[in-house]
Amino acid sequence: MVYAPREDSFLLLRNMRGVILPRHKVKRVLDVGTGSGILAKEAAKFSKQVIACDIDKETIEKLKKENKNKKIKFIYSDLFSNIKNKFDLIVFNPPYLPSKKIKDKEIDGGKNGTEVIEKFLEKAKDFLNKNGKILLLCSSLNKNLTRLFKKYRYNYKKIDEENLFFEKLYVYELSK
Template sequence: MNRVYLASEDSLLLRRVLQRFSGQSCLEIGSGNGGNLSVLVKSFGFVVGTDIVPPEMPLGGGEFVLADRASCFRDYTFDLVAFNPPYLPSEEVEDPAVDGGRDGVDAALAFLEEAVRVMKATGTILILLSSYNPRERIELICRKHGLTMTLEESERLFYENLAVYAIRRAPQ
């Protein structure tokens, strides 16, 4: 089932963190109906969102590209790359909007590899993770690429903790 993911607590947490960033260019992977894009257009010159499902209503600003992640973009293009990946652990991906694979990080790992490629040398990646996800797998990819990962903001819900992490190139 392919459907646009509706904004929930996780989307709103990421949106609060996005408001702290500014720059020339921003990419949100999995932009859904564009709620985050409407925030980003206020502080970035060029804003684009990608999703595997076309938006069901007009976006709140920015451009939209029907694409899976960031394969259609050039290397070192964006100051900020943001993603609220599907993170629910699932044996099979029946709903790509929420099912994140066996331990919930398959989509996040694939995203991170592409985000590193399209992020400018001085850029930032923002990723939302759940306490259901083994963060160590994300940290391993970060170390492989010489990146640091720091907590931006977290929120405790009655069934899980949500956290937005900023990923940047380690200082030389």
């Protein structure tokens, strides 16, 4: 099932378009958990190549059929399982809602809402170019985010936030 763009997607899109892409030379972009492909499509306007991956095979097949942009390649991948290259920018709008059991892989982030985020952080550096950046969307419902950034030795800064009725969304810029 395709994750339809919502407030979180649009917040990440705004920061990718307005903060990262104009400021950095970005040739290769990785969109992890692409969902609707909205971030990949925007990134293709500013870069030479975009790899957009998702854990949902049906989503990837649908996006492949609809895709008319030769700069974008849609692939099935559980986070980095089928990713081979390094990137100037990695964007990730993860499943971040806390839940005891992961029932809906689009939105359930595990016990503290950070299980998927932690798996991502553990491997993401291996796929970043020397001066590469990560844009990561998180929620005020997520616990111990900065502890995770420190644990995996990322430089980090919060670059935007948005208040919703039951949570606050944050966009973090991470680097090696």
